[in-house]
Amino acid sequence: MAGGMIQSRSVAVVGAGSVGVAAASTMLVQKTASEILLVDKDASRAEGHAMDLMHGQALVGRADVRAASFADLAAAQVVVIAAGRNQKKGESRLDLLRGNAEIVTSIVEELDRHAPEAIVLVATNPVDILTRVAVKRSRRPAARIIGTGTTLDSARFRALIGAELGVSPRSIHAYVLGEHGDSQVPIWSQASFGGVKVDLDGTQRTRIADATRTAAREIIARKGYTDLAIGIVIAHLVRAILADERGVHPLTVPLEGQLDLRNVCMSMPCILGREGIMRVLEPKLDAEEVAALRTSAGVLQRAERAAGLA
Ligand SMILES: NC(=O)c1ccc[n+]([C@@H]2O[C@H](COP(=O)([O-])OP(=O)(O)OC[C@H]3O[C@@H](n4cnc5c(N)ncnc54)[C@H](O)[C@@H]3O)[C@@H](O)[C@H]2O)c1
Numbered sequence: 001m002a003g004g005m006i007q008s009r010s011v012a013v014v015g016a017g018s019v020g021v022a023a024a025s026t027m028l029v030q031k032t033a034s035e036i037l038l039v040d041k042d043a044s045r046a047e048g049h050a051m052d053l054m055h056g057q058a059l060v061g062r063a064d065v066r067a068a069s070f071a072d073l074a075a076a077q078v079v080v081i082a083a084g085r086n087q088k089k090g091e092s093r094l095d096l097l098r099g100n101a102e103i104v105t106s107i108v109e110e111l112d113r114h115a116p117e118a119i120v121l122v123a124t125n126p127v128d129i130l131t132r133v134a135v136k137r138s139r140r141p142a143a144r145i146i147g148t149g150t151t152l153d154s155a156r157f158r159a160l161i162g163a164e165l166g167v168s169p170r171s172i173h174a175y176v177l178g179e180h181g182d183s184q185v186p187i188w189s190q191a192s193f194g195g196v197k198v199d200l201d202g203t204q205r206t207r208i209a210d211a212t213r214t215a216a217r218e219i220i221a222r223k224g225y226t227d228l229a230i231g232i233v234i235a236h237l238v239r240a241i242l243a244d245e246r247g248v249h250p251l252t253v254p255l256e257g258q259l260d261l262r263n264v265c266m267s268m269p270c271i272l273g274r275e276g277i278m279r280v281l282e283p284k285l286d287a288e289e290v291a292a293l294r295t296s297a298g299v300l301q302r303a304e305r306a307a308g309l310a
Contacts, residue, residue, distance in 0.1 A: 009033040009242050012068065012076040012115070014107050015083025016040040019123055021049050022231025023080055023238075028053055029060050032239045037068035037076060040083070070110040076118045078238050081107055081134070084124040086225050087216070093126040093181045097307045104130045108137045116140060119241050119276045122147045122252070123234055127180045129304050131252040132265035144276040147252025149267035150176040151233045153184055154250050156215050160208045164200060167193050174198065175250045175283075176212060177267050178296030184213055185292040190283055237272065244274035248281065255297070258282045259290055264297045 011033040013020040017040070024036050036053075040046040046067035053065040066072075073079060084100035087093060104124055111120060120138070122131045122145065131147030138145060153176040155169075162169035174191035178184050186209045191198035200208070211218075219226045240247055251270045255261040258268055258280060271278040285293070304310045 010035040010037065010075045010077055011238055011242075012037040012039060012073050012079045012118075014039045014070075014079060014081050014111075015124065016042075016046040016049050016067075017082065018086075018225050018227035019230050019234075020080065020082035021053075022227040023082065023123075023234035024049070024053060024065065024231075025056075026231045026235035027238060028056055028063055028065060030235055030239065031061055031063065032235055032242065033063065035064045035066075035075075037066055037072060039068050039070060039073070043067060043069075070114045073111070073115040073118070076115050078121060078241050079111055079115055079118045080121045080123060080234055080238065081130075082123045082234070083107060087125070087220060089220055089224075093216075094129075094303045096125050097129060097303060097309070100124050100126075100130060101133050101307065101309055104133055105137050108134045112139050118144075120145045121234065121237055121241075123230060125180070126300075126303070128252050128264075128266045128300050129307075129309065132254065132304065133309060135254055135265065141276075142254050143278075146237075146270075146272070146276060147265065147267075148180070148230065148233055148237065149252035150178070150180050150184055150250045151237065151267075152230050153180060153212055153215075155229065155233060157186055157208065157212045160211055161191065161198055161200075164204060164208065165193070165198070172198070175269055177250055177269070178293045179266055179300055180252065181299075182213060183292075183296040183299040185289055185296055186212060187283065187285060187289055189286040189289060240272045241274060241276070246271050246273045246278060248272075251277070253277055253280055255280075259293055259297075261294065261297050264301050266293075266297060266300060 016038040038046040127147040158169040158172040269281040
């Protein structure tokens with residue numbers, strides 16, 4: 001867990017459902033911020049969660065957790081968007097597109113009015129297309145709008161590789177890039193630990209890539225939604241922004257010629273700091289991975305067009 005309280009830091013979470021509250025709870029426990037504001041169209045739900053979390057203060061240290069409205073967000077340095085519908089059993093993330101695009105658009109308009117300087121971190125699915133919607137609808141610079149992208153998938157990927165090798169996942173350097181969804185691309189060519197290439201056979205690779213890709217579906221089949229690991233991911237990214245960490249994270253960003261791709265948002269490794277995305281990295285990939293990432297971009301572009309959002 002990261003160190004002490006970051007002083008005078010205000011974070012807002014829009015959407016106090018399972019994901020938003022898991023993120024708020026992790027941020028409280030990890031002392032990521034001194035103020036956590038919960039905004040939900042169901043104001044009493046936000047209030048109930050804020051009251052519940054406040055009772056943890058005596059044990060974890062003082063932080064102000066409150067239900068809020070958009071008008072209260074002027075001081076928020078980071079605003080997390082976790083509002084909107086989640087997948088039901090058998091649905092893909094792309095099935096959520098139309099409804100959640102309307103929700104994200106209305107939230108981004110409110111944020112431009114009330115928190116124009118904040119870094120916006122989008123978690124609502126399908127996160128890649130909704131990050132693009134947010135970038136197009138907002139007046140803030142694109143570097144200040146980020147999607148959680150394949151950060152969660154990469155965490156799952158590293159956990160599975162670590163388990164296979166008997167090495168801590170924290171020491172595994174490996175990324176899943178492209179869509180946070182079914183066309184995601186595990187980057188085996190660059191997976192390493194301690195400078196040693198991760199050298200697994202085809203069967204092991206297929207098993208790990210499949211388990212990474214279908215993880216959400218498997219969890220939803222059992223508990224109905226996913227929230228805990230994405231809550232940890234969101235808290236981790238918020239801290240990286242507030243502390244100006246400048247670490248590398250696979251995040252949803254607009255591509256501007258990387259892999260010869262444009263007019264699409266999807267995950268590439270990015271350097272993340274206080275001002276948002278500082279640099280989009282273009283790792284050396286093998287030909288199959290490049291082709292798979294172009295296919296992933298095509299999937300996203302077609303879904304965006306089919307929903308009338310392009
Ligand atoms: N990015 C990821 O890796 C990842 C992982 C898991 C879930 N998700 C996504 O996160 C989103 C939230 O999932 P959940 O399980 O928390 O859903 P949920 O139904 O538990 O919560 C959604 C909340 O959003 C609120 N809401 C809806 N419209 C709103 C608006 N216009 N303004 C303010 N609040 C509004 C609802 O009242 C509800 O409290 C889903 O789209 C889900 O697919 C993303």
